[in-house]
Amino acid sequence: EEIAYEKAGIAKSNKPMIYGDTVAVPIIEKQANLVDAKLVVRDREFSIQKEANQFSWAGVEHTIEAIQIPEHWAQGEINNLATSLAAIESYNSSLLPTTELLNNILKDFFIPGRFELIKSGTNWVLDVAHNPAAAKNFRKRLSTLNIKQNNIMIFSMMKDKNLDLFINVFKDIISDWVVCKMNTERSYTTLELEKKLARLGIDNIKVMESTEEAFKYVENLEPISDNIIVSGSFELVGPAKQYLNQKRY
The missing domain is CATH 3.90.190.20 (Mur ligase, C-terminal domain)
Structure with missing residues (x-):
């Protein structure tokens, strides 16, 4: 909770704050309300769900379906992807990738030092x-x-x-x-x-x-x-x- 309180210090007035977790939401929400930030929370305003062998992302107003997740990913990477897409949507939804573009990006995607x-x-x-x-x-x-x-x-x-x-x-x-x-x-x-x-x-x-x-x-x-x-x-x-x-x- 202490860490959540400190992290929430980045909240800015009338700006979106994307929260990619589901724990300590009341603390994050309290801090967002103090500065009138627009809080967007995973599994509330946006989510990602598995459908057969693919995934579907749903944001506030947009969706991306048939997402092909890399085989070595775990839930942490999947949640991070959902949060990143939510951030793009909040900033400028016209920048959201199509299913084809997103899958091409994910096919060769990796972060040095992460798995x-x-x-x-x-x-x-x-x-x-x-x-x-x-x-x-x-x-x-x-x-x-x-x-x-x-x-x-x-x-x-x-x-x-x-x-x-x-x-x-x-x-x-x-x-x-x-x-x-x-x-x-x-x-x-x-x-x-x-x-x-x-x-x-x-x-x-x-x-x-x-x-x-x-x-x-x-x-x-x-x-x-x-x-x-x-x-x-x-x-x-x-x-x-x-x-x-x-x-x-």
Whole structure:
């Protein structure tokens, strides 16, 4: 609720404010009313629904049908798409894409660092998820890969994040955990990460003092795991992308 209150501070008088969630709506609504903003809420003023193997979006005054969602998307990405379309409609509905144009965009659409798949000896899966909701969404996307249990996770987080809730999302698919300190004072130390994992009943833990050491370590493992999963922070995924790009070129 505190976060919702802070986020609602962006509300402007007589301007639309698009809210792409369904929690803490009364708090958002209260803030919008204080400045006379025009609140547009998911599953109230706009929505997206699955129909057979396609999706249909309904806005305040417009609809887009027969949307083909990418196969590796989870509900988080679908909700974000619905919210983006609502924002376009609120700004200038003439800019809304046709079904054909939208499907062409979605066919090759991806956000770097979000469920980014990189082949480098083995499969690397990079995602900047750093809170429980994002972790659950990432976990659902991983299930679309028919992922098994022999996976390594390179993991680190900022000190203000909830380690327990994040770690528990992945416990059933991670065989080995590699923890490292990121290049920021806001990062948990390796000792803090190791202790937290141990308290949650995890014992296959390897401690590395830097992100680069962690990346090199997992690449030299024999036998290699099914997937190398990198998640927990932008400050971890960014260096992973840089490391893999340097190897590629």
